[in-house]
Amino acid sequence: MTSWLAHYGVLAVLILMLIDAVFPAASELVMVYGGALASGALAHRVDVFGWHGSGLGAYLAIVLAGVVGYQVGAILGWWVGERGGRPFLERRGRWLHLTPARIDQADRWFDRWDDWAVLIGRITPVARSFISIPAGVFEMPFRRYNVLTLLGNTLWCAVLAGIGWALGASYERFHHDFRYVEYAVVAGIVAAVAYWVLRRRRRTAAT
Numbered sequence: 001m002t003s004w005l006a007h008y009g010v011l012a013v014l015i016l017m018l019i020d021a022v023f024p025a026a027s028e029l030v031m032v033y034g035g036a037l038a039s040g041a042l043a044h045r046v047d048v049f050g051w052h053g054s055g056l057g058a059y060l061a062i063v064l065a066g067v068v069g070y071q072v073g074a075i076l077g078w079w080v081g082e083r084g085g086r087p088f089l090e091r092r093g094r095w096l097h098l099t100p101a102r103i104d105q106a107d108r109w110f111d112r113w114d115d116w117a118v119l120i121g122r123i124t125p126v127a128r129s130f131i132s133i134p135a136g137v138f139e140m141p142f143r144r145y146n147v148l149t150l151l152g153n154t155l156w157c158a159v160l161a162g163i164g165w166a167l168g169a170s171y172e173r174f175h176h177d178f179r180y181v182e183y184a185v186v187a188g189i190v191a192a193v194a195y196w197v198l199r200r201r202r203r204t205a206a207t
Contacts, residue, residue, distance in 0.1 A: 001026060002033050009037070009047025010061050014069035017157075021073025022080075024129045027066075031157050034062035035164020042168075059165055066157035067150070074132045074149045081136025103134065110138050118145055122152025 005012045013034050020027040037046045038061075040054025048061045109127075110117045118140065121131035135145050 001029060005030065005033050006037065006042075006044040007047065009052075010065035011047070013062055013065040017066045017069035018073035018076075020129055021070050022077040022129065022132050024126060027070070027128070027156070028125065028160060031062070031066050031160035032164035032167070034066065035059060035161035036167055037164075038062050038161065039165045039168040059161060063154075063157045063161050066161065067154050070153045070157070071146075071150060074153070075146065077132025078136040078140075078142065078145055081133035082139065082142075083136070107134070107138070110134065110140075115140065115144055115148065118148040119152045122149055123156055128152075128156070 001016070005016075013030055016025045016030045017027055019025040020030070034046070036042055037044055038054055038058035040058075045052040045054050046058040046062060048058065109121065118131055118135055122128050132149075
């Protein structure tokens with residue numbers, strides 16, 4: 001992903017953030033690395049449709065690409081939810097990681113926060129990718145949805161790209177050190193899956 005960002009710049013940011021609006025695509029990494037590229041401290045520069053550069057202009061281009069990409073994805077997600085309704089989610093939601101449990105969780109989220117569920121959701125890691133389609137399903141007014149999404153989306157992109165800018169040259173060292181955490185997470189997931197498979201087999205054998 002970072003290699004793609006380094007080579008395609010704002011286009012990669014736009015596409016990945018569009019996907020992230022309805023399906024988790026590591027928006028945190030996308031914006032932080034984009035900000036690090038914009039700082040000019042890495043080997044690569046930000047590609048802005050053929051122009052390669054760094055500095056404030058590159059930072060603003062990264063933020064704008066993130067905001068526009070995510071906003072378009074969020075609108076598409078709302079439209080899918082509004083058109084398909086709850087039956088669509090129950091039939092096809094698993095394709096988008098929207099399991100019945102997540103749908104119920106989104107329902108409770110909207111009940112609790114009402115319209116603010118969108119703004120709060122947009123600045124909440126992971127949950128932000130599961131707001132768009134349910135907002136359409138639960139018939140949230142499009143204009144209000146769009147405004148609240150834009151506010152949370154802009155804040156998210158600007159802050160994370162700013163963190164990447166601040167990390168600058170330290171990003172490579174940060175990424176190098178963080179890989180041990182990534183290994184631990186992957187090992188934990190493998191162990192959890194293995195445990196689940198063994199439990200399922202035992203239950204099947206007992207039945």
